[in-house]
Amino acid sequence: MSAPRIIAVVSAELCTEFFSDADLERLHTLAAHLGGSFVRVDRLADAVLEEARIVITSWGIGPFDAATLSALPRLALVAHTGASLKAFVTEELFDRGVVVTQAGAGMARPVAEVSLTFTLALLHRVPEMHNALREGEGWYDAERAGAQHEILGAPIAVIGASRTGRAYLSLIRALGAEPLLVDPTLDPATAAGLGAELVSLDEALRRAQIVAVHAPTLPETHHLIGRRELALMRDGAGLVNTARSWLVDEQALIDELRTGRLSAAIDVFDEEPFAADSPLRSLPGVLLTPHRAAGTAEGRRRQGRIVVDEVAAFAEGRPLAHTIDRDQLSSMA
Template sequence: MKTVLLQGKRVTDRVFEPAQLKRLEDMGAELVIFREEDNASPEEAAELMRGAEVVITSWGCPKLEGAVLEAAPDLKAVLHAAGSVKHVVTGEVWERGIRVTSGAAVLSRGVAETALGLTIMSMKNFIGAAAAVKGSGWWNQRKDSVRDSIREMYGSTIGVIGGGHAGKHFLHLLKGFQLSALLTDPTYTREMAAEAGAELTGLEELLRRSDIVMVLAPEIPATYRMLGAENLALMKEGATLINLARGSLIDEDALVRELQSGRIQAILDVTVQEPPGAAHPFMTLPNVMLTGHIAGAVNNGLLAIGRFIVDEWGRLAAGEKMEGEIDPSRLDTLA
């Protein structure tokens, strides 16, 4: 099958190892690879797509619409080597009955692993402990406020907002600990949540009970500023809010006020404006850690997405269902 890689060389080299591209060819793919450093323009994409049966896209690729799709009347599938397909796949793709898959599940595994690491780091107050060691000398059994703030995973309550790919895998990772996991997600039943290892609750109850509030919900209209002043005020004293989703899910002005009170802490991988301006309170508040949008794949982890997309090509060629295939009827619940 003629298979076009629409992303530029810079992205292709970061996502696909040469061995994976060779595997595609060995399985029968007639590869057409865009060789320029940057991604193809719509005009270049239309030229590349002539006669294509499969197109592989990734970050920054042009939308699949108009002349780009018209150049490939036999297009069977879009394999998106990234997360959300909404910036690339248009209504025209779905109207033509073209199948679509993405690497969202693979990308989300990295997010879930980051979520676990940040959860443990927050519970243990590693940042405060490290600063205390440097400022006050080594300590072991010394009694002080830093030591009093250190907690273990045992017996804690972790609240997860969003049970998509990342949320579900995070809950799976939490099964190795003796703790209580809460989940809020309108697409889940109580039975589904229990199978994932969590108790299904409403958002307000989750905020009241959780030591860690992990935000992993999709950025859709229904989640815009879902965490505002009233909800944030429900969080327990000493709790930590961790946002690995998108900045738009939180009313940042309300969060700043809560943080300034000293009641809670926050770890933010994402913000509304990235990066926040130098004068933004997030940059100076002592109870905020900013991680610079690194929760998903950044370097070598990207190669797992490329491997998955090659596997998806193999499943497509064999007439099998692709593991990451997207049901268009669920688009309004997906990032």
């Protein structure tokens, strides 16, 4: 076999999830175009690296530090099948002029759909009623769940006009919600173009029936929703977080949920997996999923297709659509 030009550091299971047979064939063809072969490995150390031009990454890969890069003298592109890059993209990688791209755009739709699912569940008090019926003996235990609401006409705060935030906005607008958008990078006209009213964070928290968090991970967004902010939310409101636990003070949220004043639906946590005795597991107004909002079969294949398209653009000398530079990396999780 000729020396690998494209190396996918992706488990066999994830490789099947990400790449169709047609896309795998494209990778083989593109590698041949670059004068070598395509290989899949579980660890970067399992491959012959000297002639590699492109490395496709997945979760769990180690950092591209000086030692790793010394073994990859011809590396020119790192293409990530997910969104989060901070665990392995290094200053040395950018210093070397290596192009970095990722498939986060393929994850926006499924995460937005889970955010919508969470929103509807909280509006209709599904967690409270489900938990009451599961844990109680009486049919009418669920009557204590609180007032149920429709999404039609509901004020819903969207914190951050990220890709996922915008996808979520389009879904709730289609169902007749009244979106309140919080994003300091936008002006009112741009927000209006997205079908939302641009408001301050405090105003959004006071007015919204549901608060959905979709902000970036920045120093200034750490615990963007803390004790003060949670206290501003109206009685019976709900918090949706499918973004990052960084954005919400988890302990403050647990304390507020214990009072029964708010409900929450959460896909991301400070500790993953979280402890068996975590109070989140037993609070009645809470809906939990194990950081799987982006895990649809369609989304996975979309991510794989984005990566293959980026590899093709690079191999053929065309502009890439999803590159990340040094400055952008600082605002990513």
